Amino acid sequence: MSALTWTGVVLLVLFLLLAVFGPLLAGDPDAQTGQTLAAPGMEHLFGTDHLQRDLFARAAEGAQVSLLVAVAAVAFGLVVAVPAGLVAGYFGGRWPDDLIMRVLEALQALPLFVFALFVIGITGTGDSQLGPLPLTSTTKVVLLLGVGFIPYFARVTRSAALVEVQEDYVDALRVIGVPRWRVIAGEVLVNVLPPVLVQAFLWLGVAIFAESALSFLGLGIQPPRPSLGNILGDATGYMLLGAWWYSIIPGLVILVATVGFNLVGDGLGDALDAHGHR
Amino acid sequence: MTDEHPIRALSRRRFLTAAGVLTAGALTLAACGGTDDAGAGKTATDGAGGAAKAAGTLTFGVGSISDYLNPLSTTSSRVHWITDPVVESLYTYDPSLASVPLLADGEPEISSDGLTWTIKLKQGVTFHNGDPFTAAHVVETLTFVTDPKSTSDWTAYFVGYVKKVTAPDEHTVKITLTTPFGVLRSHLTNLPIVHKDYVRKTDTTMGTGPFKMDKVTQGQQVTLTANDAYHGSKPELRGVVFQAVPDPATRLVNLREGKIQIMTGVSPESVGLLKQDDEIRVHQVAAPTDIVTYFNAAKAPFDNVKVRQALGHAMDRKGVRDVVYAGTATIAQGPIGPATEGHDPSLQIYAEAPDPAKAKALLAEAGVSSLDFTLMITSDPVMKNIGQVLVEGWKQAGITCTLEVLDIGPWVKKWASGEYQMAMTGFESGFGSGRTAFTLLGQMSSRNPLNFGYKNDEVDKLLGEAWAATDEAARVEACKKIDKLLADDAILLPPVYPQMIVAQRTDLSDIDEKLMSVSRVPLPPLSFA
Numbered sequence: 001m002s003a004l005t006w007t008g009v010v011l012l013v014l015f016l017l018l019a020v021f022g023p024l025l026a027g028d029p030d031a032q033t034g035q036t037l038a039a040p041g042m043e044h045l046f047g048t049d050h051l052q053r054d055l056f057a058r059a060a061e062g063a064q065v066s067l068l069v070a071v072a073a074v075a076f077g078l079v080v081a082v083p084a085g086l087v088a089g090y091f092g093g094r095w096p097d098d099l100i101m102r103v104l105e106a107l108q109a110l111p112l113f114v115f116a117l118f119v120i121g122i123t124g125t126g127d128s129q130l131g132p133l134p135l136t137s138t139t140k141v142v143l144l145l146g147v148g149f150i151p152y153f154a155r156v157t158r159s160a161a162l163v164e165v166q167e168d169y170v171d172a173l174r175v176i177g178v179p180r181w182r183v184i185a186g187e188v189l190v191n192v193l194p195p196v197l198v199q200a201f202l203w204l205g206v207a208i209f210a211e212s213a214l215s216f217l218g219l220g221i222q223p224p225r226p227s228l229g230n231i232l233g234d235a236t237g238y239m240l241l242g243a244w245w246y247s248i249i250p251g252l253v254i255l256v257a258t259v260g261f262n263l264v265g266d267g268l269g270d271a272l273d274a275h276g277h278r
Numbered sequence: 279m280t281d282e283h284p285i286r287a288l289s290r291r292r293f294l295t296a297a298g299v300l301t302a303g304a305l306t307l308a309a310c311g312g313t314d315d316a317g318a319g320k321t322a323t324d325g326a327g328g329a330a331k332a333a334g335t336l337t338f339g340v341g342s343i344s345d346y347l348n349p350l351s352t353t354s355s356r357v358h359w360i361t362d363p364v365v366e367s368l369y370t371y372d373p374s375l376a377s378v379p380l381l382a383d384g385e386p387e388i389s390s391d392g393l394t395w396t397i398k399l400k401q402g403v404t405f406h407n408g409d410p411f412t413a414a415h416v417v418e419t420l421t422f423v424t425d426p427k428s429t430s431d432w433t434a435y436f437v438g439y440v441k442k443v444t445a446p447d448e449h450t451v452k453i454t455l456t457t458p459f460g461v462l463r464s465h466l467t468n469l470p471i472v473h474k475d476y477v478r479k480t481d482t483t484m485g486t487g488p489f490k491m492d493k494v495t496q497g498q499q500v501t502l503t504a505n506d507a508y509h510g511s512k513p514e515l516r517g518v519v520f521q522a523v524p525d526p527a528t529r530l531v532n533l534r535e536g537k538i539q540i541m542t543g544v545s546p547e548s549v550g551l552l553k554q555d556d557e558i559r560v561h562q563v564a565a566p567t568d569i570v571t572y573f574n575a576a577k578a579p580f581d582n583v584k585v586r587q588a589l590g591h592a593m594d595r596k597g598v599r600d601v602v603y604a605g606t607a608t609i610a611q612g613p614i615g616p617a618t619e620g621h622d623p624s625l626q627i628y629a630e631a632p633d634p635a636k637a638k639a640l641l642a643e644a645g646v647s648s649l650d651f652t653l654m655i656t657s658d659p660v661m662k663n664i665g666q667v668l669v670e671g672w673k674q675a676g677i678t679c680t681l682e683v684l685d686i687g688p689w690v691k692k693w694a695s696g697e698y699q700m701a702m703t704g705f706e707s708g709f710g711s712g713r714t715a716f717t718l719l720g721q722m723s724s725r726n727p728l729n730f731g732y733k734n735d736e737v738d739k740l741l742g743e744a745w746a747a748t749d750e751a752a753r754v755e756a757c758k759k760i761d762k763l764l765a766d767d768a769i770l771l772p773p774v775y776p777q778m779i780v781a782q783r784t785d786l787s788d789i790d791e792k793l794m795s796v797s798r799v800p801l802p803p804l805s806f807a
Contacts, residue, residue, distance in 0.1 A: 030670055036601065037547075050547065051601050051666055125657075126682045218657060222683055224666045237659065240527045241551055 001267055008263025015257045019067040022060025029053060029061040030224050037243045047245040049231070050238055059249055062226035063257070069142055069227070070207035074200050076146030081153030082189070082196060088154065089161025089192075090184050101158070104151040112148035112210065119144055120219045137222045141214060145207050156199045160192040198268045205261030212254050228254050334516035336786065336804065339529045339538035343497055343522040348483050349470045350422060353431040353710030353717075355797050359542065360500050360520050362709075363513075363801050364406075365470035365485030368397060368416070369463065373792060375713060377467040381411065381486065383449075386466075388748065392458030397466075399449045403509045405473045406490040413445035418474035420453065431710060434717065435465050439745075460748035464714045488513045488802040498522050514805035530781075533558065539786050542799065544779040545660075546604040557784050562606060563794040564616040565778035566708045568718060569664065571771045572693065572701045576731025579651065580699060584644035586768035589700075592637035594671025596630040598773040602663045607774035612761035615775035617708075617795045618715050619750070620757025627765050634675035641677075650678040654701040656689045661704060664773065696730040704776075708797020715757050716745070722764060732769050 001009075023029075032052040033044065040047040046055035088100040110118075120140070128135050135143070164170070165188065173183050208228070214220030215229030223230060228250045235246040340359060346352060349361040370380040379385065383398040403411035420443040423432035439459045444452045453462070473484040482491055488510065489502040500520040504513055521538060523529040526545050532538045534555060544552065544560065552558045573580040580586055595609045608616060611625040641649060653668070655661045665681045672679050684692070686703075693701050711717050720726060723741050724733040737760055744756035764770050778794055785807045793800050 030666070030673075032597065032601065032667075032670060036604070051663055124684060124688055126684060218683070223662055223681060224669055234659070236525075237527050237545065238547070240530060241547055 002270070004263055005267030005270075008260050008265075008267060011256045011260035012264050015063065015253065015260050016067075018060050018253065019063035022056070023064050026054065026057035026060050029057040029226055031057075037238060037241065037246065039243075040245050040249075046249045047243075049234065049246055050243075055231075055246065055249055058226045058231055059228070059253055062228045062231050062250065063253055065138075065221060065225060065227045066208050066211050066229070066254075066257070069138065069145070069211045069221070070204045072142040073145035073207045073211075074149060074203050076142060077149030077153050077203075078196070078200055080146075081150045082157050082192075084150070085154035085157025085196075086161050086184050086189060086192065089158040090165055090180075090188065092158075092162045092165065097158075100154070104154050107147070108151035112145070113213065115148055116141075116144045116210070116214060117219065120214070125219055125222060137220070138225070141211055141220045145210055148210075149203055149207070152203065153196065153199065157192055157196050160195050161188055164188050164191050194272055195269075198265060198272060201268060202262060202265035205258040205265070208254065208257045208261070228257075334514065334806065335519060336515050336517070336540065336801065336806075337519045337521055337538045338799075338801070339521050339523045339532055339541040341522070341524060341526070341529070341543050343500060343520060345496055346480050347491070347494065347500065348472070348476070348480050349709075350419065350432060350472055350477060350483075351430050351480060353468075353707070355542075355706045355709055358709040358797070359799055360502075361470065361483050361485075362487075362798060363489040363502055363518065364483060364487045364491055365472060366487050367467055367470055368399075369467040371467065371712075371793060371796060371798075373790075375792060375796065377463055381416075381471055382466075386463070392460070392746070392748065393455045395453040395455070395462065396446075397451045397453070399451065400509075401449055403486050404507060405486055406484050406505060406507075407473070408507075409473065411471075411486055412448045413451050414448075415474045416451045416471055417443050417445050418477050419469070419471050420451075422477045423469065432469065434720065435469070435710060458746040458748070461714055461716060461745045461753065463748070464712045464716070468710060468712045489518060492517070513802040515801070518801055533781055533783065536783060540780065540782045540789070540799065542780050544781045546602070546606045546776075546779065549604065549606060549779065552781055559782050559784050559788065561780045561782070561789055561791050561794060562777045563780075563791050564608070564775065565795050565797055566615065566617050566706060566711065566713075566718075567776050567778050567797070568613070568615055568705045568707065569610075569772045569774065569776065570613070570703060570705045570718070572698070572721075572730075573732075573769060574696050574698055574700075574730045575769065576696065577699070579644075579646055579649060581731055582644045582646070583767055584640045585646055585649065586771075588637040588640035588644070588646075588649070588675070589672070589677065590628050590768040590771050591640065592632045592634055592672050592675035592677055593628065593771065593773055594632050594667055594674075595628065595773045597667040597671055598664050599630075601667055602660065603774060603776055606779070607776045610772040610774050612765035613718055613770035613772060614715050614757060614761040615772070617713065617775075618711075618718065618757075619713050619754045620715050620719075620744075620761050622758050622761055625762060625765060632671045632674050637675040637677070641675075648676065648678070650680075651699045652680045652682050654682045654684060654689065654692060654698045656703045657683050657685050658704060661702060665702070668773065694728060706797055708795075712796050714753070715761075718770075719744075719757065719760055719764075722760070722769065732767070734763060734767060737763050 030053060033048055033054055034052060035048050036052050037050055038044055038048040044054050046059055049055055084100050088097040091097045125137055127137060170183060173187060211220055211227060212229030215227045216233040218233060221227035221230055231250040232247060238246050342356060344357050346357055347361060349358055349365055366381050368380065368382040369377045372378045381400055383400045387396040399413060405411060422428050423430055424436040424440045426433055426437050439455055439457060441454045441456050446452055470485060476484045482494065488505055488508045490505045492503045493501040502518040504516050523532055526543055529541045530548055533541045549560055552560050573586055575581050599605060599607045599609055609630050611627050614620045653665060655665045662683060669679045669681060692698055707717050719741060721728050722732060722737055723729065724738055740756045740760045744753050747753040780789060780799060782789055787805050790800050
């Protein structure tokens, strides 16, 4: 593994420790400590915010919220994109491929962020209703990002599947009478999964970044629930009052998370390439 | 075999592209954000500041510049701060805030039944385009604001009370009322008289004031220039530039650097910092910058007065004052604050800090085992802060409150149709109501369409008396009683009364703080040292 990958691993472990164990160690992220904008110190490791809340507790809770949103969004994207990409790849060049890919291209033509802004602009930042399903602002962000990721995941799946169906074992399976759907859902899926999962891992970083950007603008996770983006958004008004830590801390956590996911994802990609099945 | 590996092709480059798109999206949105705190990094240009100052032009930094620049379409301070030097009213405020004639020639003549007001107009006054000021303009202005179809904020002040407005001669106006309406004097002190051709225009205005509208760059900048033909004492300033600086922090830096000389909407946290700066003076004045809370009393759980009272007793007023307003606000009891007629400083119903025991007892009396409700607030950062502090306070009494943050448009829509349990927003009433509680209390009348389920016969009776009274003392007395009744019924529950905070540079003469208590920032008397 390269030094860059190791750096990524360290950053990612730091972020995961904060997101997973931070909320257990820290107290209530909404509790008022009695100190407004206290600088980082022994009592408050990351200082306090403008509403006297402990920033370590909020950053930890925010990291957890952001991570969960990212994981859920990527998982949602995968659940839809992988089957679509597999089918498209298996029928490469024939009508099911065309149909799926044209739909996905239409979706991809809308930039992810513009798409999210558009939908939130219509439905509002509060809770809404999708048919019979109640949608909280958090699930809305998950779904929006997830839908935005579908074309990217589907394309990776498709191109990997295109390569895979050329392999002799696929013809062999068909010859001995294995149904088409079992070939796709069984052998092809298993062989396609590694590159797709690496791609998904990289996109976890993008998802954290996207969620933060939406929440920063007040369109994502709603207060009092913290997320890295809305903490940063609140902090912008206090930089000039000398509260540097208030902006720096959520900013650093976002940086650590996105760079961590990116470097580790790249490292995984390299590893797969070097020891790939080809 | 494909010639590129899917992972390599899509990894870092895709990530960076996506990151770039996201960042660009965020920046674009912030830069064109029309709201107060979109976080834009726009600053006033140097040209608007230093050089202009030498020529006697004042630069005024505001949060946003509305596309509407007709003071008859709204009572919002955002519009009126800009149009106030341009337009004048029949009456105005003297230094002690008493109403004195301005465009009217003397006191109105009121018939013995109180139903007819005859007002003589000052002669020899001209509009900025040279047209003489005559009764026709006053009639047109008043007719517009008394027409419900105008959809102006002002109609709420006149509709149902004013029957017709006529001009017996060129310099006399006769107002016929449906019922005695003493508070009309206050309304006529606040309502600007606009040139009859400009009454229905939305993006500009014309009046008789010491400054005239010059250049308007929509949403960004408005320039006023001195009116050399002004009928009163002429201003020393040659012009005023209103510059939109959406981000309060940027506005603050602009003020410290001298790019702007006055800023409104100073955040309470930055007052301490500004006070250390010798070149800045901060004005903190009790003004009608109210926080208004509404309950939908037509539906459970807030149809029960005990549930509302429980919420009132568990409200963290102290937290809001200390945490959100950095101690600059006053703890509230009734809806009427210290700058408004009818404020009662001796009223003491609710404690500063939450009283969970009392709240729980009241809820038990009401037969409510667990209270869980949604508070609908506007997306203003201050409202979000207040909301979060209140949620924490109520939690101590076992009350669960969820915040619903909406932009002002959707908020108003839901509020006007009663689609809320509890709603809260900020409300500045000085330009419309002056010192009276007309709009603040008006909504509590059981006949008001914006009142959902609250009916108190005593309040209805007192409201009628208050608005009919020509005698100010009688009106104040009635409002005081209404304030107590509403506080007892826990139907309007502001946590605190905030101050109006305006900062100015010291090379400019002092803003009149007395007039700030009716939301004004009077610019014509100002001059550079």
